[in-house]
Amino acid sequence: MRKQPIGVFDSGVGGLTVLAALHERLPHESLLYLGDMARLPYGNKSPQTIIRYARQAASVLISRGIKMLVVACNTASALALDELRRAFHPLPIVGVLEPGATAACAATRTGRIVVIATEATVREGAYTRAIQSLRPGAEILAVPCPLFVALAEEGWHSGAIVEAIAKQYLEPVFSRTSTDVLVLGCTHFPVLADTLAKVAGPGIQLVDSAHTTAQAVAEMLVRMDLAAEPRAQPASVHFMSTDAPERFARVAARFLPQNLRPYEVELIDL
């Protein structure tokens, strides 16, 4: 059981920011990544469709014998986590939303927090609930920024246009509230971090859920006695995509450090 891989899934390549943090924090754990490239993005779809797609992705990873599932997609974490835990009980399942909320609460002094995310995540209100359960009285402003996903997927991470789009979304928000934390509530957004930090200005700290998710996974592995034995070499990372494996590999290179870039991506059907 302890030798089995941890399954990680996302609508596409955004979740690779979480994969990279997991591999860095837990180099002895084998990882199995599934990107649902055929049906991305999830963030502008209905709850019913997001839940259905998440169940199908989880089923494939479970059929490969994983010991734990990480939902490395904020939209799926916001809309499908309860349903996945019910459907695949007792498999341990970690989402990125609660770790993101934890990171936000640790970073804020004022308790005024801005969350940027997809339309579906914002509509669901899940970040607001998760943060307020940790810090009652926190003021949360959640802002849908759907174009950021397209920019990240296209590899437009900085420059005048990305900055102008970030200003269009964020300047009205920052002028309305004096916040000190900006939560990147979508796993695509960390690749835009430099631009977002520039638009946010020096008084606002950017927070994403990648490292706190890796921390939550590490703690759960120990608690459930599921951690892999240390070994001389880092464990394997295997990549699967529901479409266009060569495109997956190309886009993944923008999200991953050199040593993790996929030289092979398995095409699967959901």
Added chain:
Amino acid sequence: MRKQPIGVFDSGVGGLTVLAALHERLPHESLLYLGDMARLPYGNKSPQTIIRYARQAASVLISRGIKMLVVACNTASALALDELRRAFHPLPIVGVLEPGATAACAATRTGRIVVIATEATVREGAYTRAIQSLRPGAEILAVPCPLFVALAEEGWHSGAIVEAIAKQYLEPVFSRTSTDVLVLGCTHFPVLADTLAKVAGPGIQLVDSAHTTAQAVAEMLVRMDLAAEPRAQPASVHFMSTDAPERFARVAARFLPQNLRPYEVELIDL
């Protein structure tokens, strides 16, 4: 047979620009529109996936008893039209790519044509072949503009950001070639036409396939003796979506004239 509806399908709402042209040109024809909102966009997916999705969408429309199918999506027209004609023979099937090529050849004086489209359409080279079969010796430059789809879906149709993105894609092209025609080779792009015309400048004519597709459909109806009888009232238009019908209706309002806006959208599963 002549009373049966014409089926129209697209990956989402872009094909509504074609639906509007069909309704204007052929007000007595009942129309059945299917937008595959659950899996859009098609333009960055693989040929195999695009063909599979197109077959599924066509099957649903055929099960509703259509007399003709219009593939109102350039990506599906470029990649799946031959396969659809083979699979569903002898159903008459009209794509938007050849009508777009016809419009481009009618508009150009110089024979130098720029086509903007999705990644998949450009990769397939279908526009270049279609234009050159009508006008051998034409010089065609095809440019993938994937962010335009996200902008159109988000309702960002004009303004400084849209203009900056259009310049980023198009200025290097216009500085390399002296063209007189810009083909909008994706059914999403006509909603950005004002901005694209501004960036292109007065010497370049914008061409889309909506009206030439309606013309091609009208001619095929007469040739095959399938045209509906004239009646006092315009015929019905029925809308179906594979996801989020209320979002479909909201976004559709940006693409359709007042009298065609859906007050009801049927949710279907593919």
